[in-house]
Amino acid sequence: MNTLLIIALVVAMGATAYVLVRGVISMANGKDASGAIQQNYMQKRVLFQGIAIVIVVVILLAAGGGRG
Known part of the structure; x- marks a missing residue:
């Protein structure tokens, strides 16, 4: 499950960077x-x-497990 979450995080970060660059280019x-x-x-x-x-x-939260 952690691998899936890491992949999802990388995709979300990539999408953020892509939209940011597109916005800067559009503004330029x-x-x-x-x-x-x-x-x-x-x-x-x-x-x-x-x-x-x-x-x-x-x-x-997943890395923290049942601590608390």
């Missing part, structure tokens, strides 16, 4: 006058970051 082009595309990229980046954080928490 400067074609979006309304900012709607930038807002869309920002929302996707925050979503993927949230997913990655949740996966990290699950990994830490």
Whole structure:
């Protein structure tokens, strides 16, 4: 199960990085006058970051086992 969580974390981190780079490239082009595309990229980046954080928490809880 830990392997699956690690793979999911890497995928979420990769998706975050991809959306971040796409957003920066889109901003550098400067074609979006309304900012709607930038807002869309920002929302996707925050979503993927949230997913990655949740996966990290699950990994830490699984690693902690029954301690407490």
